[in-house]
Amino acid sequence: MKIFSKVMLILIFLFLIFISVFEEVVTSNALSQVHNICFILEEKVEGLEDIRKSEFILIVDNMEYDWLKNESKMCYLVNHKSIQEIGAEIAKMKNYLGENDIKEFKASLEAIKFYSESYLHFMGANFHNIF
Numbered sequence: 001m002k003i004f005s006k007v008m009l010i011l012i013f014l015f016l017i018f019i020s021v022f023e024e025v026v027t028s029n030a031l032s033q034v035h036n037i038c039f040i041l042e043e044k045v046e047g048l049e050d051i052r053k054s055e056f057i058l059i060v061d062n063m064e065y066d067w068l069k070n071e072s073k074m075c076y077l078v079n080h081k082s083i084q085e086i087g088a089e090i091a092k093m094k095n096y097l098g099e100n101d102i103k104e105f106k107a108s109l110e111a112i113k114f115y116s117e118s119y120l121h122f123m124g125a126n127f128h129n130i131f
Contacts, residue, residue: 027078028120030070034086035116037063038109045106052100060097064090086115 041059045051067090074083089108096105 023078026070026073030067030074031116031120033070034063034067035113035120037066038113038116042106042109045102045109048102050100051097051102051105056097057094060090060093064094083119086112086119089115 037059041056041063044056044059064087067087071083071087089112093105093108093112096102096108
């Protein structure tokens with residue numbers, strides 16, 4: 001019986017390590033992807049008067065699609081309320097594109113960058129989060 005409990009303890013420990021690594025990879029990739037797209041959009045929008053271009057619409061639509069796909073994976077690993085702000089800001093960005101509201105579009109970009117940076121900091125596996 002002692003060997004069985006030791007084997008089970010090792011299996012549980014390995015499972016916890018796997019889940020931790022999987023969470024780190026999924027969240028880091030998703031948040032980094034959104035963060036990088038924000039920098040691309042920010043660079044392309046700089047100095048423009050009209051953002052109602054198909055290029056921006058495609059980038060934001062792809063960002064939303066990728067985010068929804070990644071969010072569905074992350075909702076099993078992290079608190080969904082912690083990550084829903086990014087999806088809400090992406091929806092606002094789509095609306096601002098249609099209205100050609102550059103100021104609010106840039107504000108949403110900054111909010112998404114802020115959320116993704118802060119989520120990467122507190123959701124990632126590091127020594128501070130363990131203790």
